[in-house]
Structures are given as structure tokens and as C-alpha cells.
Amino acid sequence: MTKIKFLEPTTFTEASALLAEHGDEAKVIAGGVSVTLMLQQKLIAPSILVNLGKIVNGDFVRVDSDGLHIGALAKLHDLERSQIVREFCPALAKAFSVVGNIRVRNQATLGGNLSSADYAADPPSMLMALDARVQVQGPEAMREIPLSEFFLGFYTTALAPTEILTEIIIPKPARAAYFKYTSISAEGRPCVAVGVAANFDSDLRIVVGAAVETPQRIERAEAMARGQTLTDELVTAIADEYSSRLDPLTDVRGSAWYRKEMIRVFVKRALEEVRNGNR
Amino acid sequence: MQIKDSFVIHAPQEKVWGLMFDIPKLCKCVPGIESVEVVDDKTYRGKLVVKVGPIRSEFTGTVTLTEITAPNRIAGTVDGDDKASASMVKASFSGTLTPVENGTEAAFIIDVNLRGRLAQFGGPVITATAKKLTAEFAKNLRAQLEN
Numbered sequence: 001m002t003k004i005k006f007l008e009p010t011t012f013t014e015a016s017a018l019l020a021e022h023g024d025e026a027k028v029i030a031g032g033v034s035v036t037l038m039l040q041q042k043l044i045a046p047s048i049l050v051n052l053g054k055i056v057n058g059d060f061v062r063v064d065s066d067g068l069h070i071g072a073l074a075k076l077h078d079l080e081r082s083q084i085v086r087e088f089c090p091a092l093a094k095a096f097s098v099v100g101n102i103r104v105r106n107q108a109t110l111g112g113n114l115s116s117a118d119y120a121a122d123p124p125s126m127l128m129a130l131d132a133r134v135q136v137q138g139p140e141a142m143r144e145i146p147l148s149e150f151f152l153g154f155y156t157t158a159l160a161p162t163e164i165l166t167e168i169i170i171p172k173p174a175r176a177a178y179f180k181y182t183s184i185s186a187e188g189r190p191c192v193a194v195g196v197a198a199n200f201d202s203d204l205r206i207v208v209g210a211a212v213e214t215p216q217r218i219e220r221a222e223a224m225a226r227g228q229t230l231t232d233e234l235v236t237a238i239a240d241e242y243s244s245r246l247d248p249l250t251d252v253r254g255s256a257w258y259r260k261e262m263i264r265v266f267v268k269r270a271l272e273e274v275r276n277g278n279r
Numbered sequence: 280m281q282i283k284d285s286f287v288i289h290a291p292q293e294k295v296w297g298l299m300f301d302i303p304k305l306c307k308c309v310p311g312i313e314s315v316e317v318v319d320d321k322t323y324r325g326k327l328v329v330k331v332g333p334i335r336s337e338f339t340g341t342v343t344l345t346e347i348t349a350p351n352r353i354a355g356t357v358d359g360d361d362k363a364s365a366s367m368v369k370a371s372f373s374g375t376l377t378p379v380e381n382g383t384e385a386a387f388i389i390d391v392n393l394r395g396r397l398a399q400f401g402g403p404v405i406t407a408t409a410k411k412l413t414a415e416f417a418k419n420l421r422a423q424l425e426n
Contacts, residue, residue: 027333041396043334043364117332119403153411154404155332213407249403 005047008054012137012166018050020139020162026050028164030073030112033104052111052164059109063088067171072111072134072164076123077102079110091176095126095195098180101187111165114150117157117214120189120253124151125209126178127170128217129195135167142166151214173197177273179266180210183253191253192262196270204274206238206267211248211259218245230275239268280393280402282409285386286417290424292376292383296350298424308419310412313337321347327359331408336361336397338368351376366395385420 007026009015019026026048029035038044052058058073061084068088070079079085080097099105099113099122113123114134124147132147139162150158159165176197183191190210198204204225209215221241228234248259288295298305302323306312315325321344329336340359347353354373360366374387393405 024335038334041364041399043396045363154400154407155334213403251401251403 003047004049006049006051008051010054010056012052012055012058012164013139015050015052015055016137016139016162016164018048019164022048022050023161028052028115031075031107031109033108033112034116034118035112052109058166061085067169068092070110070168070170072114072166072168073109074111075106076108076110076113077105080105089130089170089173089176091178091195091197092126092130092170095122095178095180098122098178100189110168114147114168115157115159115165117151117153117155118189119154119213119249120210120251122178122180122190122193122210125193125207125215126176126195127168128209128215129197129205129207130170130173130176131197131205132168132170134165135169136163137166138163144169148217154213174199175274175277177270179270179273181262181266183258183262189253192259192266194263194266194270196267196274198274206242206270208242208246208263208267211254211263212246213249216246218242221245230271235268235271235275238271239264242267280391280405282389282391282406283387284410284413285384286413287379287382287384288417288420288424289382292350292378294424295376295383295385295420298420299353304423308416308423310415310419321345321355329408329412331400331404334364334397336364336366340368346373361395361397364396366393366397368393385417 007018009018025046027035027044027046029049030052052073055073058071060071061074061082062069063084076096076099080093086093113121128147133144134147134150135142135144136159145158152158179194180190181192182188193210195207204222205217206222207215207217218241221238224238243260243264246263248256250256302315302317306315311328313326313328315323317323323342327338338359338361340357342355342357344355352375357370359368370389370391372387372389377384
């Protein structure tokens with residue numbers, strides 16, 4: 001095995017500068033959940049790893065006037081147990097708590113989960129429904145990307161090669177729900193993931209992930225709820241619209257046809273939960 | 280796994296067919312081609328780099344043409360491997376050129392058999408990658424042929 005040089009910057013700016021300096025040779029590692037798997041399977045062979053573990057205070061959780069701010073290096077298990085996250089949005093804490101198993105969550109960071117852009121993941125759908133945005137650090141400047149513009153395709157994000165995700169900002173929803181459906185084992189990856197967030201200004205966002213290449217909204221279906229009471233009929237109609245308009249993929253967790261049916265079921269359940277007031 | 284796609288080029292069929300055998304020019308159109316060596320008029324060896332997110336695979340292999348019916352049909356096989364990820368690809372393909380109103384429709388079917396570590400990504404990732412590469416290929420062909 002070739003030797004890998006391990007660099008340990010203490011700030012995101014320094015980390016980004018290292019990426020700019022070393023180009024394709026360097027990869028970022030945070031919790032290491034996806035990077036170590038890829039290394040082990042020899043899918044990637046970087047000569048340099050830029051470890052974010054020494055960055056000071058990269059895992060904060062705090063509430064500001066514009067919502068919840070989570071440092072990219074926060075571990076999923078810490079987030080699912082965080083009193084701040086639970087009080088801010090219980091559905092978000094739930095979305096973190098169902099990722100993989102305890103060993104994965106103890107290691108995985110939220111920034112890593114989003115940056116690896118694995119389609120079969122839980123947090124992206126919930127966070128997109130919550131209209132979250134991310135801050136990223138480049139060698140010279142920071143910028144903000146709405147999560148809705150972040151996922152570009154399988155394992156592909158809007159991050160430039162030298163940019164690193166530093167922070168996730170989540171506006172407070174009135175109500176939210178997250179449903180994960182697993183078809184193989186309870187701790188498996190989602191076959192279908194549904195995140196719903198509602199605000200009193202009649203803004204309803206429904207995001208379906210894991211069944212499609214990147215998390216998807218059907219705005220036409222969301223609009224059906226605008227200014228309306230979520231009756232059983234309306235909930236069913238919106239779920240049907242999602243099921244018929246999405247073009248799901250086929251993989252080991254389910255066929256496209258099966259996923260269409262499960263999207264119908266879980267969009268309905270998520271909407272019912274939002275309507276019935278569980279948060 | 281089968282990959283099927285088609286696109287229209289605003290150029291006459293003969294011109295499109297001509298490009299298929301102008302290897303240096305054709306290579307400029309195929310995204311990720313790093314080198315091609317002509318073994319004989321039906322056999323080519325080459326290197327192709329495909330990137331999916333952080334993963335970069337480098338396939339070397341042989342393309343053998345089994346059918347050439349000018350100016351509308353071509354078929355053959357591909358046999359290659361990516362040493363770093365211990366993945367092997369075998370594929371058979373056929374492509375047709377059909378004159379249509381205002382140009383030529385290029386359609387192809389590829390039966391791909393991918394084995395090894397890359398195969399774990401499964402059909403959806405491979406199909407989506409093939410679609411992106413096809414779109415880029417079509418764009419490059421248009422740039423070469425439509426003027």
C-alpha cells in the first residue's frame with residue numbers, strides 16, 4: 001500500500017488552502033465514514049488526506065435569530081441527543097437518529113454526510129424540506145449555498161474541489177416530520193426518505209430522497225396545499241402526485257415500481273404527522 | 280445492464296458516418312478518452328477516464344468492431360479493466376444512424392457487464408453516468424459537425 005500523508009490543519013481556511021495546493025492528490029477526511037470505505041476498497045487512492053479533526057470548534061450547535069446553526073464537524077450521534085436540536089426541531093433529531101447504526105453515527109459528521117452526496121442517506125431530505133443552507137469555505141472566500149442547489153447528482157455536489165462545507169443553517173419550521181422506510185434491515189440505508197416542513201405562512205415543503213438521484217420536491221403538488229386544510233383527500237391527492245411524478249431508481253433496496261408505491265405511502269404518513277401536530 | 284440513448288445531429292448522415300472512422304477527430308468528442316491506438320481497421324486499444332464524484336476510474340481496453348454497414352450501422356464489443364479498483368467491463372454495442380428531418384438521428388444500445396468493486400455502485404449510478412457522458416458526446420459531435 002502506498003503511504004498517505006496526513007495533514008491536520010486547525011482552521012477551515014487552512015484546510016481549503018491545502019486542497020488548493022495539492023489538487024487532485026488530496027482528499028478531505030472528517031469522520032471518515034465514506035472516505036475510509038472508499039480507501040479500503042481502493043476506489044480512491046489519494047496521496048494526501050486533509051484531516052478536519054483538529055479544527056477548533058467545528059462541531060458547535062447554537063440557535064441564532066435566523067435559525068439553528070450546526071458546525072459541519074458535529075457528529076450525528078451528538079446531534080440526535082442534543083437538547084438544542086431536539087427543542088428546535090424534533091423531526092430533525094429523528095432524521096439524525098435513524099442514520100445507519102450507533103457506530104456509524106458516533107463517527108459520521110453532518111458535513112461529511114452531506115458532502116459525500118450519497119443518495120441513500122437520511123439527513124439531506126429532512127434538511128432540504130427545512131430549507132437549510134450550507135456555508136462553504138474556499139481558499140479565499142466563504143459562500144452560502146441553498147441545500148436545494150447543493151446536490152447535483154450521484155456523489156456530486158456544488159462544492160468546488162477546493163471548497164469545504166463548514167456550517168449548516170436551518171430556519172425554524174412551525175412543524176416538521178421525517179419518515180425513513182427501510183426495505184432490508186432496520187438499520188439499513190433508506191429505500192425511501194421523506195422530509196416535510198410546514199410554516200404558518202402556508203408554505204409546505206415535501207422532499208423525497210433515497211429513491212431518486214438527488215432529493216426532489218414536486219412544487220406543483222406542494223402548491224395543492226396552499227391555503228387549504230390538509231384533509232384526508234388532499235393528503236392522498238398530494239401523495240399520489242408525488243408517486244406519479246417522481247421517476248425512482250431501481251437498486252438492491254427496491255425496484256422503481258415498488259418505490260413509487262412506497263413514496264405514496266410515506267408522503268401520506270409524513271403529511272398526516274405534520275397535520276396532526278406531532279413535531 | 281442495458282443502456283439505450285439517442286440524439287439528433289444537424290448534419291447529413293454521410294458526414295456523421297465519416298466522423299465515426301476519423302479516429303483522432305472522434306476521440307476529441309468522447310469525454311474522458313486519454314489515448315487511442317489503432318491496432319487494425321477493426322480493432323482499437325484505448326484508455327478512458329470516468330469520474331463519478333470523488334472516484335476516478337481509468338479503464339484500458341480493446342474495442343473490436345464486428346459489423347460495419349455503411350452508412351448506417353455499426354456494432355462491436357468492448358473489453359477492458361480498471362486495475363486500481365479491480366473492476367472489469369465487458370460490453371457489446373450497436374449504433375445506428377438514421378436520416379431524419381433536418382439531420383441525422385444517432386441511436387445506440389450498449390449491453391454492459393461490469394464486475395469488481397465499481398459494480399457495487401449498481402445500475403442507477405452507471406446509467407446516470409452513461410447519460411451524462413452521452414449528452415457531452417452529443418454536444419461535442421454537434422460542435423464538430425454542425426457548421
